[in-house]
Every structure is written in structure tokens, then in C-alpha cells.
Amino acid sequence: MNSIYRPRDGFTCTGNDGQSDSFSYGAVKCNSRGIFFRNIYLSILLGLGISFASFGQNDKRVTVQRTLEIMGAKFEFTLVVPNEEIGFINIEEAASEIKRVENMISSWITESETSLINSNSGITPVKISDELFKLIDRCMRISEITDGAFDISYGPLTELWRFDGSMQYLPTPEEIRSCVEKVDYRQIELSTTERTVFLKKPGMKLNFGGIGKGYAVDKAKELLISKGVLAGMINASGDITTWGTKATGEKWLIGIENPGWRKNIFTWIPIVESSVSITVNYKRYVMINGKRYSHIINPKTGYPVTGIDKVAVLTKTSELCDALATAVVILGKQDGLALIDQLGGTEVIIADNLGEIVHSNGILLDQ
Secondary structure (H helix, E strand, O other): OEEEEOOOOOOOEEOOOOOEEOEEEOOEEEOOOOOOOOOEEEEOOOOOOEEEEOOOOOOOOEEEEEEEEEOOEEEEEEEEEOOHHHHHHHHHHHHHHHHHHHHHHOOOOOOOHHHHHHHOOOOOOEEOOHHHHHHHHHHHHHHHHOOOOOOOOEHHHHHHOOOOOOOOOOOOHHHHHHHHOOOOHHHEEEEOOOOEEEEOOOOOEOOOOOOHHHHHHHHHHHHHHHOOOOEEEEEEOOEEEEEOOOOOOOOEEEEEEEOOEEEEEEEEEEEOOOEEEEEEOOOOEEEEOOEEEEOOEOOOOOOEOOOEEEEEEEEOOHHHHHHHHHHHHHHOHHHHHHHHOOOOOOEEEEEEOOOOEEEOOOEEEEO
């Protein structure tokens, strides 16, 4: 089975200043012409996990690999460099950059800017760094695009639902309603002149769980490129970005497993200067009274979503992939496809809990 990914026209979005304009995700600008992949040809071998194909530009380059635990996730670094010593130094520098991002966006770190924002919800605006201000602004635009399926103000729900083994009983409907009342990205007020953010409702809390790893991956990639690393792949537990080519000159390949046959690869995707986010909705869960509750929470209902097992989103930056993958799981198959089919240079593969696999318009499959 073969497939072809074909880029399509893009979209515009209204910015924080109220003007309809293009906006940037990392080094990529999204405007009326959209974010474009180069022509990507997908070889579909067997229908979604990830695996990597490793193939041997020239003999003077080596490949170094290392896996580190950061932000509560495994970050796998694969860099093409002049020698191993430089490569491992580059990985340490990338890891430090990811930790810097974590110290800025984590709501679990009491000294972070995000924790300062949360502790002042309903009280006073908080002046923040330009970097975090821009990230929040982009998150709010993604919330608009997804009609609130992606919403960084879902923080109160993360305290209600625990998937670390400590949760013994279901939240009451009253508890869930109380949390949902505090979730609304439209109640996040940004001041471009003061560079402040204000959570209007008391008890509101930001949480970057649906975009944080993707953003960290992009920042690590940006740093590595600035250090002269010409090629590499970073995989943060399913949030993946690539640049350049392998040491052999071949494209980076990402394999996507069939949810029904978790060891079988059904798709090998060559990734050229692009990103993929694979969101799985069956690995992290809690069992209560014999029922399984998965970890992705609908910010509008306050309950875990059902119906979708796995989503793979392809676009230019890992940040946008990460956010959109979360949104598609929450929106469901029909509305998720409709969303992606309106976005330029963005594609999706969705596997539901019945084993059916669907894809966006830019991916053409030949049976």
C-alpha cells in the first residue's frame, strides 16, 4: 500500500492585537499560503506507536545517540556530527535548553513563571518574559482554531484527575463542574503593552501539558542548529522533529504502528525538515470500578475522552503538531479531520478504538 502526502493551501488567524495576520510557530510562518512540507512520499507497508528505520552524506560524519529523562518523558537524541565528542556535548546543551523551558512552563515547579501566573489568578496581572508571552499568545490562537478543544487553562482538571496510580475514586459531578467553570482560554487576558498575563477567574490555572514537549523539542532543535549541528532527530516520547538527513544522505523515517497489532508497522513516513506528533490515548489510564479512564481530558466536559486510540499529526513544527494532536483526540474522528483539512501543510492519521484508520485529504492511499 502506497501513499502520497500533498501540501495544500494554508490559513490566517487573528492575533492578540485583533488584526487578521500571519503568525509564526518557531521558525515557520503560517500565512494565507500556509506551512508547506516539501513533497513527502509515504510508503505504507502494513495501519498507529513509532519506530525508527536506521540507515547507515559522507564518511566524515558520525551519528551519536542518547536518551535522557526530562520533563517526565524520554527524550531521544540522534545527531549527525563531525565526531562523537562534539555530538555528546551538543546533546548536553540541548538537554539544558529543554530543562530551561521546563523551568519556565511547568506548573509543578513553584518558582516557574507559570506557577506565578497561576498563584495570581483572579488577583492581579503578572509581568512575564517575552518568550512565555508569545507562547501563551500562540496557544490562545490554537484554542480559537480548535474551538477550545485545545486549552491551556485546563489546569484545574489536572489536579482532579490523577493518572500516577494515586487516584482511587472518581471525581463527583459537582467537583468536575466546579473545575470546568474555571477552564476558558477566553478568560486569559494578555497586555501587549505591559507584557502581562492575567487569569480573570479565581482558581484558573495554566497547564502546558498539551504543547510543552513539542515546544521544548523545537527550542532544542533551534539551539542545535545554531551550534552548527547540520542534521538530527529529537523524539520526546512521540513529539518528533527532524532536520537535515542521515549520515548516509537518506531521509529520516518514522514508522507508525497499527493500534490493533502494536508490533506491526503500517506506515513508514520520510520526514524532511518537518515534525510529527503521535498522541496515544490507551497507555496512560486509571481503572476505577472496572472501567478504564484515559488521560486525555476534554476541557469542555471535564471527563476523559473516548473513541480515539491514536492520532499522528504532521506539520512543520513540533509545537503545533503537539497541540493539534491533542485537539484531534478531543474533537473526535469527524470533527478532527474537518479541522486538519482546513489547515495548510498539516495532515493527520487517526485510529479509533474499533481499529478503523482514517486520514486527511493530503494523504492519498493506493490499496
